[in-house]
Each structure stands twice: as C-alpha cells, then as structure tokens.
Amino acid sequence: xxxxxxxxxxxxxxxxxxxxxxxxxxxxxxxxxxxxxxxxxxxxxxxxxxxxxxxxxxxxxxxxxxxxxxxxxxxxxxxxxxxxxxxxxxxxxxxxxxxxxxxxxxxxxxxxxxxxxxxxxxxxxxxxxxxxxxxxxxxxxxxxxxxxxxxxxxxxxxxxxxxxxxxxxxxxxxxxxxxxxxxxxxxxxxxxxxxxxxxxxxxxxxxxxxxxxxxxxxxxxxxxxxxxxxxxxxxxxxxxxxxxxxxxxxxxxxxxxxxxxxxxxxxxxxxxxxxxxxxxxxxxxxxxxxxxxxxxxxxxxxxxxxxxxxxxxxxxxxxxxxxxxxxxxxxxxxxxxxxxxxxxxxxxxxxxxxxxxxxxxxxxxxxxxxxxxxxxxxxxxxxxxxxxxxxx
Numbered sequence: 001x002x003x004x005x006x007x008x009x010x011x012x013x014x015x016x017x018x019x020x021x022x023x024x025x026x027x028x029x030x031x032x033x034x035x036x037x038x039x040x041x042x043x044x045x046x047x048x049x050x051x052x053x054x055x056x057x058x059x060x061x062x063x064x065x066x067x068x069x070x071x072x073x074x075x076x077x078x079x080x081x082x083x084x085x086x087x088x089x090x091x092x093x094x095x096x097x098x099x100x101x102x103x104x105x106x107x108x109x110x111x112x113x114x115x116x117x118x119x120x121x122x123x124x125x126x127x128x129x130x131x132x133x134x135x136x137x138x139x140x141x142x143x144x145x146x147x148x149x150x151x152x153x154x155x156x157x158x159x160x161x162x163x164x165x166x167x168x169x170x171x172x173x174x175x176x177x178x179x180x181x182x183x184x185x186x187x188x189x190x191x192x193x194x195x196x197x198x199x200x201x202x203x204x205x206x207x208x209x210x211x212x213x214x215x216x217x218x219x220x221x222x223x224x225x226x227x228x229x230x231x232x233x234x235x236x237x238x239x240x241x242x243x244x245x246x247x248x249x250x251x252x253x254x255x256x257x258x259x260x261x262x263x264x265x266x267x268x269x270x271x272x273x274x275x276x277x278x279x280x281x282x283x284x285x286x287x288x289x290x291x292x293x294x295x296x297x298x299x300x301x302x303x304x305x306x307x308x309x310x311x312x313x314x315x316x317x318x319x320x321x322x323x324x325x326x327x328x329x330x331x332x333x334x335x336x337x338x339x340x341x342x343x344x345x346x347x348x349x350x351x352x353x354x355x356x357x358x359x360x361x362x363x364x365x366x367x368x369x370x371x372x373x374x375x376x377x378x379x380x381x382x383x384x385x386x387x388x389x390x391x392x
Contacts, residue, residue, distance in 0.1 A: 027103070029086075029117045034102035036076075037116050043081035045116060047091070049100065050074045054093050061089035061116070083338070084120035085374025086187055088113045106187055110178040115187070124196075126189040126377050131199030132158030136191050139209075141253040145244045147218030150211065152250065153181055154258065155191045157198055157205035167259045169266035169388040170207045172246065173380075174275025176298070181212040187373050193381055203385045209254055213275050215241040243282045247289065268387050270294030270332070272376040284314035287327060292387055294332040296379035297339060297371055299350035307349040310357035321358030330386055331361035334379045336369035343371055362386070 024038040024046060036048040047059045052073025059065045059077055067075040088108050090097040099105055103114035134157045143150050157168065173190060175183035184190040190208060197203035215238050216222045222238070255262040267290050271279040276298020283293040284300070300308050310318040318324055331354070335347040351363055364382050369375040 027116045028119075029104050029106075029115050030102055031104055036102045037100070039116070039118060040078075043084065043118055044078050045082055045118070046076065046078040047100070048074060048076040048102075049091055049093075051093055056092075056094055058092040059089060060092050060097060061087055064092065082116075082118045083368060083370070083372075083374070084118050084123075085369060085372055085377075086115055086117050087372065088115050090114060107182055108179050108187065120374065125381050126193050126196075128192055129196055129199070131195055134158050134160065134191055134195050134198075136185050139254075139257065141249065141257075143215070143245050143249040145217060145241060145249055146215050150245070150249075151181060152209055152211040152254075153185060154210075154254070155185070155194060155208035156258070157207070158195065159205070160259075164259070167261045168205060168207050169268070170209060170254065170258075170260050171292075171384070171387060172209045172211070172250075172267070172269040172279075174213050174269070174271030174278055175210070176271075176273030176275050176376075180214075181210050184208075184210045188377055188380065190380060193377065194384060197381070197384055204388045206384075206388060207254075207258055207260065209250070211246070211250055213242060213271070213278055214238065215245045217241045217244075239278060239281055242278060243285065246282055247286055251289065264289055264291045265329070265390070266291075266388060268292030268294070268330075270296065270380075270383055271298055272296040272379070273298045273371065276333075281314075284317055287317060291328060292330040292332075293328070294330070294379070294383045295334075295347075295350075296376045296383075297335050297343060297347065299333065299347055307353050310353055310359070318354065318357055318359060321360075325358075325360045328360075331359060332364070332383050332386065333361060334364035334366065334375075334382065336366040336371065336375035338368055338370040339375075340371060 024040045026035050027037045027039050030037065036046065038046045040046070047067065049057055050073055051057055054075065057067040057075040059067060059079060061079065065077050065079045067077040069075050090113065091100050099112065100114040103116065105112040106115045134155055137154045137156060139152045139154045140149055173184050175181065194203060194208065198205050254260060269279045269283050269290050270293065276295035277300055279293060280295055280300045283290045333347065333351060335344060354361055364379065366375040366378045
C-alpha cells in the first residue's frame, strides 16, 4: 500500500509516556523508552498519540481504526487481536498518514514506515539465543552494468574469521517490492534464523548475500511507477539490468572478497514476493550458476501474472523434466494460506504448471499468515536447512 508522506509532523504530536495499567507490554519495535504501542497477551494492540489540535486520529493496520480523544489531547485505541509477526502501520492525522513517533521505522511500502511486532507463541527460531553469533557486514562494490557503486549486506556465519582456509557455500537472498537490502536482516531476522539453525546443526554454515533488487543500466533513466499503474515487476526492478548485475558484478565481487565455494553446486538463490519472481527469472536463465532456487510468495511473472509455459519459457530449460531434475538440487516454493487471493492464485498456477511438467519441487504453506514477514521468516527457516547437504 502507499501512504502520503509529509514533512510538517511538528503538529505538537508527542508520546504519552505514562505507564498504563494492565498486563500489556511495549512492542519490541518501539523506540527506546516509548510505552506505546503496547501488545496484550491476547495479541490485541493499543496505540496512543498526543495531538491536542487534531480533529481525527486513526490507526491504519490492514483496516483503519478510529482513535478516541481524552480531555488532555491524548488519542488512543485498542484494536482486535492481530496475527503474530511483523506488521507495517501508519497513524492517520486529519486524513494524512504519518509515522508513529513511538515506533522505529523500517523501509517497507516504498518508504520508511512504522511497524509493530506481534509475538508468536512458542516460536524462538527468529529470536536471539545463547548460541554463537555470526555477523552482518556491509559490502560496497562497483557495478559496471549500472555505472555506479552499490551496497549489499553479507551474513558471515559464526567462526568465519577463525579458520582462514575454510570456504563456504552462498545463498543470494532477495527482498520484496517496496523494500531494500536491509529488509532480510532488519525485518526478516535472517541472520538470527541462521545463527540458531547452525547452532542446532539444522543448517550448514553458509554466507548470505542480500542486495538491492533494483538496477538501471548505465545511462538509462529509472522507471517510476505512475499512481494507479498496474504492478510490473520487470519494469519496477528493471529485471534485465538486475540480472546482469547479479551475474556479471555481484557474484564475481563476492567470490573475490569472501571465502566462497565458487561453483553452482554451492550457490543458491531465493527471494520473497518480487524477489521470488526475480530469483526464478535469474536462476532459470543461468543454470550454470545455481543449483538451488526458492520462491517465497513470489514466482515468475509476478503474483497473479500469466502462468508460465514450461515448454518454451526460459529458453525451454523446463521442457525436459528429467534433465532439469537431475541438474537442480532443490526447487522450493511457499506461500501463506491467508495471502491476498491474486497472490495465492498466482503461486498455485506456477505450482500446477511445474507439477504437470514433472518438475520435482517442495511446496510449503505458512498457516494463517498473509503477504508478510512471518510468512517469509517461516519460509527461510524451512528452506535453509535443505541447502548444501553435501557440505555437512
């Protein structure tokens, strides 16, 4: 969704920091010291904002909820129980969507957005545990394709610096539309998920490379999506340019800087939503570079787009299922059961197409989750242990 951004947020809005009664707790996504938003044990959430001059204040989190004004100018509302996981939201002050000063901001929905983490019961796989910790490193490289410097983030597993002779397989992991290379560690907690999997010997130590999924060929102007224009993943990401960046710039730069196992058998790619579509497009056009592929709520053509032709698309690499299955070690697709209908339908169309063609694959559903980060955390948690088995 798209929210209008404003620069005049000096409308006397301030946090109400008084400790409320009850057994609710400040959300883990709050800025330091902020008492609101708060999460209740039954997963209701309470929001509060001091805006004495405002005429109307609302919370927009999926639905829009009206807040009530107290005599001191503090607006508040408690909304019904929310699905566990990470959710973007906005406050709407007199019709204008703004960020909540009580929340950290996260790059999503194509802007810095407020968000709230609703705890998932009995799920600690994306929480920091007392296990060896890896690192997330910022990696800058020059792209000849775009004629500009680019930034990626690289997860190195625990012990990476201890043994200078040890080499690692690599997972290239892409964010979705409206997000960027920060998403998988900030919102997705990919590094924590891998730390825990590796510590419990459920996944092999690996590098994860997270790059920005947008690129423009040197000398070209970037595509700007017009208001109301249908989503076009190939144009938004400039997919042909991004594919060239990955193949010609990013992979060689990573192999030169980090201790990788630089062959297709030790290289995987996965992505969520737009990044899942990008992933399949890139991998199926470059089978000499990848042996594993994963789409998390994302498939070729974009969610809800045309169903692929397995006989002719991607230069016919899917036409001979026996040869493809022998070459690819893993094809993984997954989605949330509560995804918007066009997205869920798009995933099913792709799944049915490759199943009918005899393409061996794994299909996983995330129960009760929509097009959101809990779906994709669960996807990574299932996908990563299936990679690079020969490295164990």
